[in-house]
Amino acid sequence: MYRFLRLSVLLVGLIAAVGSVAVHAAQPLTTADDLGPVVDQPIEFPHDRHAGDAAKGGMQINCMYCHTYARRSNVAGIPPLQKCIGCHRSIESVRETPRIKKLFEYWEAKKPVPWKKVHDLPDFVRFNHERHIQRFVFAQEKPVQEACGYCHGDVKTMTVARRQKPLSMGWCVSCHQKDHPVSATSTKTTHGPNDCWQCHK
Amino acid sequence: MSITNLLQNWSDFRQQHPSDERPHQEYKWAMSIDLDLCTGCNACSVACYAENNLPAVGKEKFSHGHSHHWLRIERYWHNEDREYADQGAQFLPMMCQQCEAAPCETVCPVGATNHTADGLNSQVYNRCVGSRYCNANCPYKARYFNWYDYPTTADVWPAPMEQQLNPDVTVRGKGVMEKCTFCVQRLTVAKSNARTEGRSVHDGEVQTACQQACPTGAISFGNLIDPESRVAKQWEKQQVKLNHDKQAKDAVHDGDKLRGYRILENLRTYPSVMYLEQLREGAI
Numbered sequence: 001m002y003r004f005l006r007l008s009v010l011l012v013g014l015i016a017a018v019g020s021v022a023v024h025a026a027q028p029l030t031t032a033d034d035l036g037p038v039v040d041q042p043i044e045f046p047h048d049r050h051a052g053d054a055a056k057g058g059m060q061i062n063c064m065y066c067h068t069y070a071r072r073s074n075v076a077g078i079p080p081l082q083k084c085i086g087c088h089r090s091i092e093s094v095r096e097t098p099r100i101k102k103l104f105e106y107w108e109a110k111k112p113v114p115w116k117k118v119h120d121l122p123d124f125v126r127f128n129h130e131r132h133i134q135r136f137v138f139a140q141e142k143p144v145q146e147a148c149g150y151c152h153g154d155v156k157t158m159t160v161a162r163r164q165k166p167l168s169m170g171w172c173v174s175c176h177q178k179d180h181p182v183s184a185t186s187t188k189t190t191h192g193p194n195d196c197w198q199c200h201k
Numbered sequence: 202m203s204i205t206n207l208l209q210n211w212s213d214f215r216q217q218h219p220s221d222e223r224p225h226q227e228y229k230w231a232m233s234i235d236l237d238l239c240t241g242c243n244a245c246s247v248a249c250y251a252e253n254n255l256p257a258v259g260k261e262k263f264s265h266g267h268s269h270h271w272l273r274i275e276r277y278w279h280n281e282d283r284e285y286a287d288q289g290a291q292f293l294p295m296m297c298q299q300c301e302a303a304p305c306e307t308v309c310p311v312g313a314t315n316h317t318a319d320g321l322n323s324q325v326y327n328r329c330v331g332s333r334y335c336n337a338n339c340p341y342k343a344r345y346f347n348w349y350d351y352p353t354t355a356d357v358w359p360a361p362m363e364q365q366l367n368p369d370v371t372v373r374g375k376g377v378m379e380k381c382t383f384c385v386q387r388l389t390v391a392k393s394n395a396r397t398e399g400r401s402v403h404d405g406e407v408q409t410a411c412q413q414a415c416p417t418g419a420i421s422f423g424n425l426i427d428p429e430s431r432v433a434k435q436w437e438k439q440q441v442k443l444n445h446d447k448q449a450k451d452a453v454h455d456g457d458k459l460r461g462y463r464i465l466e467n468l469r470t471y472p473s474v475m476y477l478e479q480l481r482e483g484a485i
Contacts, residue, residue: 124371197323
């Protein structure tokens with residue numbers, strides 16, 4: 001009698017456990033957009049003006065012209081003030097606009113612009129821009145704005161950048177589990193690393 | 202890695218023993234330590250503290266067993282009939298042996314410790330719930346538990362010492378287990394650099410902190426898959442095979458002329474660290 005009881009308890013437990021796993025597995029990994037907080041920058045930098053489409057009055061500048069470390073370092077980098085001034089000292093048409101005046105104030109005071117971080121990952125995460133850019137931009141030959149946009153959203157339509165993607169582990173994994181071609185011409189596909197220590201430090 | 206993935210691919214994360222069916226692809230990190238060269242100076246241990254943000258817990262906590270030395274120097278005395286009792290100590294640097302069939306991995310209730318493709322035994326602090334089963338099951342006692350929230354409650358890094366913390370390594374909080382990682386932060390960088398250049402990591406390109414600090418060069422570290430690496434050559438020469446729990450050389454009469462051995466190999470942990478037996482008398 002007791003044996004049967006025990007068996008049924010075990011079975012119920014087993015079904016419940018399998019069921020909960022099945023329910024869990026049925027939930028799709030989140031890929032939905034999740035707007036981050038608005039970050040007040042010292043200068044309201046118009047990404048749309050610099051990187052946006054020509055039809056909308058943008059200059060279509062490559063993301064990596066300013067965020068130059070993305071292809072060769074862990075971090076994408078914020079351009080030094082010198083880079084802003086390098087172009088803007090010869091663009092007379094906007095020289096007297098309030099944002100550019102503020103930019104030159106920093107330049108004359110010899111102070112860097114205290115930009116604030118928008119895409120901030122937790123300290124225990126190891127993220128490498130280089131690997132992603134090398135793969136998607138250089139190996140797969142995807143357009144730069146599309147490749148950057150996978151994680152950074154449609155920055156070319158924003159003024160001040162705002163986090164658009166969740167940047168959570170499940171969201172990272174949802175892409176790492178997909179098969180991506182190894183190069184633009186190859187039919188061979190691989191998926192991203194699936195190893196805790198690749199990203200957790 | 203989601204929990205769904207973990208459950209679906211359970212066998213990938215709970216490797217029972219090194220098998221030919223699932224060989225290591227590109228890297229198998231391994232170490233060899235020549236005890237004849239080890240002087241017991243503790244430089245490796247100090248380097249490990251600096252590299253991996255280990256808290257120096259102090260004498261009192263140490264005596265309670267709350268120490269955090271991922272790499273410790275064990276001392277052994279063989280001769281009782283010496284003039285001075287402390288004379289003739291032999292030293293053995295002991296850290297996580299990165300077992301291929303790690304006993305810690307099978308007992309973790311939450312899968313916080315599992316095997317990486319490179320043959321490392323990974324510890325994920327975010328997933329650890331602090332059950333300490335892994336520590337209980339580790340035959341080498343190479344795992345250390347955070348009994349306190351060292352950065353905030355115990356003043357282990359008084360200002361401005363927190364400035365020297367390594368940004369590539371998490372500062373662990375209270376209630377998680379930690380252990381030697383073979384300096385995985387350095388391995389990741391080396392692998393990434395190699396990948397950009399379309400090659401494998403060269404031998405000697407990446408060093409662990411302990412290896413870098415060792416004044417006598419007793420520690421060598423590298424990729425066991427690469428037959429040209431120093432470590433692979435040492436293992437080869439000492440006839441120590443990674444996937445054997447009894448080495449064939451030990452059965453042969455002259456086999457004991459070879460100095461290589463792995464600690465507690467008979468427990469079938471298949472450790473990744475080979476020691477080279479000490480021959481000369483200790484000078485100390």
